[in-house]
Amino acid sequence: MIQNVEFRYEGGRSGVLLIHGLTGTPTEMRLLGKGLNRAGYSVYGMQLAGHCGDVDDLLATGWKDWYASVEAAAEKYRHEVDHLFVAGLSMGAVLALKLAAEHPEWVKGVGVYGATFRYDGWAIPWIGKFSFLLPFLHKFGIGKHRMVHEGEPYGIRDERLRAQISGAMLSGDSAAAGLPGNPWPSLGEMYNMAAVVKRDLPRVTAPCFIAHATEDDIASIENAYLVQRSVSGPVETLWLEDSYHMITVDRQRRLLTDRSAEFFRQIAATYEPAARAAA
Numbered sequence: 643m644i645q646n647v648e649f650r651y652e653g654g655r656s657g658v659l660l661i662h663g664l665t666g667t668p669t670e671m672r673l674l675g676k677g678l679n680r681a682g683y684s685v686y687g688m689q690l691a692g693h694c695g696d697v698d699d700l701l702a703t704g705w706k707d708w709y710a711s712v713e714a715a716a717e718k719y720r721h722e723v724d725h726l727f728v729a730g731l732s733m734g735a736v737l738a739l740k741l742a743a744e745h746p747e748w749v750k751g752v753g754v755y756g757a758t759f760r761y762d763g764w765a766i767p768w769i770g771k772f773s774f775l776l777p778f779l780h781k782f783g784i785g786k787h788r789m790v791h792e793g794e795p796y797g798i799r800d801e802r803l804r805a806q807i808s809g810a811m812l813s814g815d816s817a818a819a820g821l822p823g824n825p826w827p828s829l830g831e832m833y834n835m836a837a838v839v840k841r842d843l844p845r846v847t848a849p850c851f852i853a854h855a856t857e858d859d860i861a862s863i864e865n866a867y868l869v870q871r872s873v874s875g876p877v878e879t880l881w882l883e884d885s886y887h888m889i890t891v892d893r894q895r896r897l898l899t900d901r902s903a904e905f906f907r908q909i910a911a912t913y914e915p916a917a918r919a920a921a
Contacts, residue, residue: 644695649687651679656910657723659716660687663732663758664832665824667694670731674890677899683906684723688715690737700828705835712737713744720748725910729753729851729902731890732861733832736839739869743845751909753902754852756887757869758861759836761829763887765795765859797860797887807891843872851905853880853889853898860887878905 647668658678660671668687675685691711692703720726728749730738735757742749798804824832850873854866863881870877880901885892 644693644699646689647694648689649675649685651675651683651685653679653684654682655684655724656682656906657684657686657719657726658753658906659712659719659726659728659738660685661712661728661730661734661737662687662690662693663730663734663756664828665693665700666732666734670888671734671890673895674729674899674902677896678903678906681899681903681907683727683903686715686719688712690734697825701825705831708733708831709737709740709835712741716741716745716748725750725906725913727751727753727906727909729755731755732758732887733835736832736836739843739846739850739873740835740839742848742850743839743842746845746847749848750913751906752846752848752850753905754850754866754869755898756854756858756861756889757852757865758832759840759865759868760833760862761860762862762864763858763860764862795859795886798892799855799857799884799886800893803891807888840868840872843869844874846873847875849876849878849905849909851878851880851902853882853901855882855885855887855889855892857883857885858887 649668649672660675662668662670668689671687675687679685688711691707692700716726716728726748728738728741729752735754736759738752739754742752796804796808798807850869852866852869854863856863866879870879880898882889882894882898885894889895889898
């Protein structure tokens with residue numbers, strides 16, 4: 643049974659929609675959300691379709707369902723704030739970029755955290771480097787019941803936090819820490835979406851704040867460079883040298899929060915106070 647673990651923090655007239663990653667949960671965005679709220683923002687940590695349940699719940703959805711849930715959340719939330727920002731982690735960053743490409747009139751700025759177009763980080767096993775073949779296998783129903791299980795360091799450099807989160811993940815509490823691995827069909831869906839969004843990156847005209855760990859164990863910095871050189875809007879980049887993939891919870895999460903808050907503040911300051919978005 644899918645649990646609803648979305649969260650909201652009421653704040654100022656600028657709102658940030660936060661998007662978690664594949665097989666993840668809104669919980670991985672909660673610390674960032676609290677920090678942004680303390681900085682004066684309203685925050686909505688949404689939940690992707692099919693997530694926070696079991697593997698079958700996830701397999702019942704594909705990337706178009708995941709994006710549809712993002713679009714629906716943004717459509718709802720933009721009427722509650724004057725300025726809508728969107729930020730995502732890992733696959734959530736790719737979804738945030740797609741929203742900005744599809745609805746430039748909605749999105750004032752994008753937080754691109756650990757963007758994952760390819761699973762090519764240093765901890766990905768050699769066989770994982772061939773995961774780009776998964777869309778082909780998925781198309782023909784190959785590996786329908788197979789899963790790529792996560793292993794150390796689980797995207798987290800902080801050892802104490804890593805033990806805590808991996809323990810929750812392996813306990814089966816998917817609402818708290820996500821699933822312990824990625825089903826092959828879901829990875830195939832993610833790669834299909836990544837190909838679409840990669841082509842659409844030039845349509846992203848909103849300012850982008852790109853943050854990426856220099857030693858990302860899941861997605862190499864080439865993913866960040868791809869966004870840097872492809873989007874049409876202005877870009878600011880933060881390289882994090884003491885974190886792994888899960889930068890919203892790892893050692894430099896406060897730096898990420900502070901820099902994100904300032905980036906969004908500067909954008910909001912360029913707009914005249916406005917009434918709520920027209921219906």
